[in-house]
Amino acid sequence: MDISTKQFRRCDLVKAEGRIDSNTAPEVRDAFEAITEDGRFRIVFDMSEVTFISSVGVWVLLETQKTCKRYNRGDLVIANVNEKIQHTLDLAGLLTFFRIYDDVLEAVGSF
Numbered sequence: 001m002d003i004s005t006k007q008f009r010r011c012d013l014v015k016a017e018g019r020i021d022s023n024t025a026p027e028v029r030d031a032f033e034a035i036t037e038d039g040r041f042r043i044v045f046d047m048s049e050v051t052f053i054s055s056v057g058v059w060v061l062l063e064t065q066k067t068c069k070r071y072n073r074g075d076l077v078i079a080n081v082n083e084k085i086q087h088t089l090d091l092a093g094l095l096t097f098f099r100i101y102d103d104v105l106e107a108v109g110s111f
Contacts, residue, residue: 001016001017001018001019001020001024001027001028002016002017002018003015003016003017003027003028003031005031005034005035007040008108010042010108010111011040011042011043011044011074011108011111012035012040012042012043012044013043013044013046013104013108014028014031014032014035014043014044014045014046015045015046015048015049016028016031016045016046016047016049016050017049017050018049018050018051019050019051019052019053019054020050020052020053020054020056020057020060021052021053021054021056021057022054022056024057025054025056025057025059025060028057028060029060029063029064032060032064032067032076036064036067036068040074041067041068041069041073041074041075042068042074042075042111043064043068043074043075043076043077044077044078044079044104044107044108044111045061045076045077045078045079046079046080046104046107047078047079047080047081047082047085048079048080048082048104050082050085051082052084052085053085053088055092058088058089058092058094061076061078061098062094062097064076065097065098074111075099075111076098077098077099077100077101077107077110078098078099078100078101078107079100079101079102079103079104079106079107080101080102080103080104081100086100
């Protein structure tokens with residue numbers, strides 16, 4: 001799994017490539033935690049190259065969003081979700097918990 005992060009003035013961008021499962025979810029969690037531990041709580045997660053997300057990966061997204069929204073500090077938004085992953089989130093009833101954007105520019109602009 002390849003994870004890259006980029007800091008912008010208003011938010012941070014995290015991009016992951018490959019599968020997010022029980023083996024790789026800790027890497028994603030560590031990338032998110034590095035950002036929140038630095039006191040930045042506005043995160044865009046680019047999922048354009050993510051091919052699969054397991055329940056452990058979804059749990060990482062929910063925990064990160066909870067951390068970001070605590071005390072009304074920020075938010076975790078998702079960009080470029082493919083249909084299969086969006087269907088998975090829909091089946092789990094989680095589409096209402098995340099703001100999902102069609103592209104990264106729109107997601108970054110939401111902050």
